[in-house]
Amino acid sequence: MNQAPQYVLSGLRPTGRVHLGNYFGAVRNWIQLQDRYRCFYFVADWHALTSDYADPSKIRQSTFDAVADWIAAGMDPQKSTIFLQSGIREHAELHLLLSMVTPLPWLERVPTFKDQQQQLEDKDLNTYGFLGYPLLQTADIIIYRANYVPVGEDQASHLELSREIVRRFNNFYGPVFPEPQPLFTETPKVPGLDGRKMSKSYGNTIGLTSSADEIRKLTMTMFTDPNRVRRSDPGNPDICNLFQFHRLFSDDQTIERVDRECRAAQIGCVEDKRLIAEIMIEKLRPIRERREQIDRDPSIVWDALREGNRRARERAGETMEQVRKAMQVDFPELR
DSSP states (O other): OOOOOOEEEEEEOOOSSOBHHHIIIIIHHHHHHTTTSEEEEEEOHHHHHHHHTTOOTTHHHHHHHHHHHHHHHTOOTTTEEEEEGGGOTHHHHHHHHHHTTSOHHHHHTOHHHHHHHHHTTTSOOOSHHHHTHHHHHHHHHHTTTOSEEEEOGGGHHHHHHHHHHHHHHHHHHOSOSOOOEEEEOOOOOOBOTTSSBOOGGGTOOOBTTOOHHHHHHHHTTOOOOTTOOSTTSOOOGGGOHHHHHHHHHSOHHHHHHHHHHHHTTOSOHHHHHHHHHHHHHHHHHHHHHHHHHHHHOTHHHHHHHHHHHHHHHHHHHHHHHHHHHHHTOOOGGGO
16 A cells, blocks of 8 residues: 655745755755655745845845755755745735634744744844734645654744644644644754855855865864964864764764864864865766856756746645635535
């Protein structure tokens, strides 16, 4: 007996080229999942408008850059449905219908609501769209009747609101949606150049498809062991930002050697930066070369999105037929 296919859904805002934090935190896992599940991955351009509504001019190029890097990294448009959120208008319809049954306090208690308001004080986020973004996020997930959403363990609470909304909807109207389950994925720590979490808002990123020269230049600015003042001082890889990149890119033999030589002051920070830069350049070379090929033929991205939108629209349309029927807002005799 054939088992029903399992669906995975995830997305990222269009912030442009993928950096190493995005890659190791999400995109690499997405690529690994595409051989085991029916995967739907989308560019969340409507979500970008919740905070960047005043200037949406960069969204188009940022969308292209994000999807180009996904494909360059190994995402296969034949295996994964890659699509644009705004291309599937059914998301907006489901968001509206969910808003009828979602208690306002559920949205107000979302931790990121107040956190992001404080972090982005230069923007007016006192909007209905920003308050309701977790509800749109729920619509994004359940409109594809996703069984799983890949998350890190620290993000599981974000998915719980979606599960609560599904339970409430199903209680009113019947079992239309499965409860999306968290699919816990490995998310190694990726520090930025300054030791904080790698983030474009901090300006401390290394792009997944950066050129060799860019990688060498950026690597030389990395923070290292703050207690190692002189070349002759023994280092401590456990607190060295640079060593975290060895854990991500170097083989076991190199990791062991650098750990030993750093503690014995046999390798200096500058020498180590040059070493990890060359390792990163070589490991990322296939992705960089694939991205260069896509830049020469941008239709690779637009064709992937066009076909992905078609497949996503088909599944979303099936869901919305069920939703309208369950909520009794479907009048076939008027079509």
